[in-house]
Amino acid sequence: MATTPLSANSHGDHASHELPFGTLVGILLLLMVLMGLTIGASYVTLPSVGPIPGIVINNLVAVGIATIKAALVIWFFMGVKFASALARIWVIAGFLVLFLMFGILGDYGTRKFEQVNGWETNVPHNGGETALPRVWPPEGKPSSTPEVEQGFRPR
Amino acid sequence: MAAIAHDTHEDHGALHHQFENIEQQNDSYIVGMWTFLVTEVMFFGALFLIYTLYRSMYQMDWYLAHEELDVKLGAFNTIVLLISSFTVAVAVRSAQRKERGLVLANIGITIACAFIFLVVKAFEYSAKFEHHLYPGPTFGSVPEHLNGANANYAQLFYGLYFGMTGLHALHIIVGIIVLSALFNLWWRKCDSVMKDYIPTELVGLYWHFVDLVWIFLFPLMYLMPKPH
Numbered sequence: 001m002a003t004t005p006l007s008a009n010s011h012g013d014h015a016s017h018e019l020p021f022g023t024l025v026g027i028l029l030l031l032m033v034l035m036g037l038t039i040g041a042s043y044v045t046l047p048s049v050g051p052i053p054g055i056v057i058n059n060l061v062a063v064g065i066a067t068i069k070a071a072l073v074i075w076f077f078m079g080v081k082f083a084s085a086l087a088r089i090w091v092i093a094g095f096l097v098l099f100l101m102f103g104i105l106g107d108y109g110t111r112k113f114e115q116v117n118g119w120e121t122n123v124p125h126n127g128g129e130t131a132l133p134r135v136w137p138p139e140g141k142p143s144s145t146p147e148v149e150q151g152f153r154p155r
Numbered sequence: 156m157a158a159i160a161h162d163t164h165e166d167h168g169a170l171h172h173q174f175e176n177i178e179q180q181n182d183s184y185i186v187g188m189w190t191f192l193v194t195e196v197m198f199f200g201a202l203f204l205i206y207t208l209y210r211s212m213y214q215m216d217w218y219l220a221h222e223e224l225d226v227k228l229g230a231f232n233t234i235v236l237l238i239s240s241f242t243v244a245v246a247v248r249s250a251q252r253k254e255r256g257l258v259l260a261n262i263g264i265t266i267a268c269a270f271i272f273l274v275v276k277a278f279e280y281s282a283k284f285e286h287h288l289y290p291g292p293t294f295g296s297v298p299e300h301l302n303g304a305n306a307n308y309a310q311l312f313y314g315l316y317f318g319m320t321g322l323h324a325l326h327i328i329v330g331i332i333v334l335s336a337l338f339n340l341w342w343r344k345c346d347s348v349m350k351d352y353i354p355t356e357l358v359g360l361y362w363h364f365v366d367l368v369w370i371f372l373f374p375l376m377y378l379m380p381k382p383h
Binding site: 017018019021024025027028031032035038039041042043044045046053054055058059062063065066069070073074076077078079083084086087090091093094095097098101102104105108 | 182185186189190192193196197200201204207208214226230233234237238240241243244245247248251252356359360363364366367370371373374375378379380381382383
């Protein structure tokens with residue numbers, strides 16, 4: 001009964017599947033430190049780097065730290081470190097598709113817009129429609145015009 | 156064939172007859188669980204996509220609206236979830252080593268952490284409801300809690316806040332149910348968990364995923380940098 005490719009494991013014996021207790025504690029402490037770091041970073045106004053505005057750098061730092069934390073949890077706590085090649089492909093494919101899904105955002109740059117009834121004023125509960133509040137500046141008008149405050153949604 | 160199946164069965168008490176060996180069986184369970192988790196990633200991913208779109212459009216209004224959220228409570232809940240994730244990892248390790256007492260203790264701490272998280276979340280939600288910050292006809296009727304944000308845009312933020320943290324809280328509740336069932340199996344010394352660590356491992360994977368979602372929700376909801 002030979003080992004099938006399905007169960008091929010890069011680490012071999014069963015005992016290596018256990019993480020030492022010290023490693024688990026270390027990961028927990030590292031996650032706590034990273035959490036403190038992300039809280040601190042959110043209160044710091046980071047400078048812009050070249051054409052990239054500072055606020056984008058701020059957001060990249062926040063998402064970057066969250067991604068490192070997630071990677072630590074996935075790799076150590078969720079045991080992907082010891083998982084078979086098949087299981088790893090499954091995990092990577094899942095997050096790859098999530099990444100690709102964000103390409104949908106490009107679609108919103110191709111739309112025309114119409115006014116949303118009820119968004120004429122900033123006063124809430126004026127009896128108007130607020131169900132589809134995809135407000136964007138109308139085409140050809142700078143974003144500081146009153147129409148922007150009134151509200152427009154893609155057609 | 157029956158003889159072969161019988162032989163294999165004697166070697167590994169946990170092995171089911173349709174698998175070649177225990178490694179293949181464990182791998183099938185793990186891949187199956189990850190398949191479920193990947194669907195969950197897509198499920199939450201769509202919400203993160205909506206969040207990214209509207210946040211990029213209404214940066215300032217969302218920043219003003221998010222200032223109503225309590226960073227201290229959010230950070231406290233993050234610590235609680237990180238600890239619970241750690242205790243689940245210890246529980247899985249103990250299950251592999253067949254240390255029943257440690258498994259029970261760590262699952263117990265995890266369930267306690269889950270309840271603490273929900274209690275804190277309930278306090279946060281009730282404050283938002285008092286201030287009329289839930290999406291609906293009375294949204295923003297206490298204008299001082301909008302911090303000067305456009306009510307329509309702030310309502311979008313709170314719609315996603317309640318949608319995403321609410322869905323996450325639902326996963327916590329499901330987690331409590333599943334962890335309690337696992338605790339019960341260990342408590343009754345059932346063979347299904349005592350002889351095979353995989354059930355404990357799979358529940359652990361689910362709980363780590365719940366922690367994973369919060370790792371992203373916390374900075375995105377509570378820690379918006381000031382647009383500049």
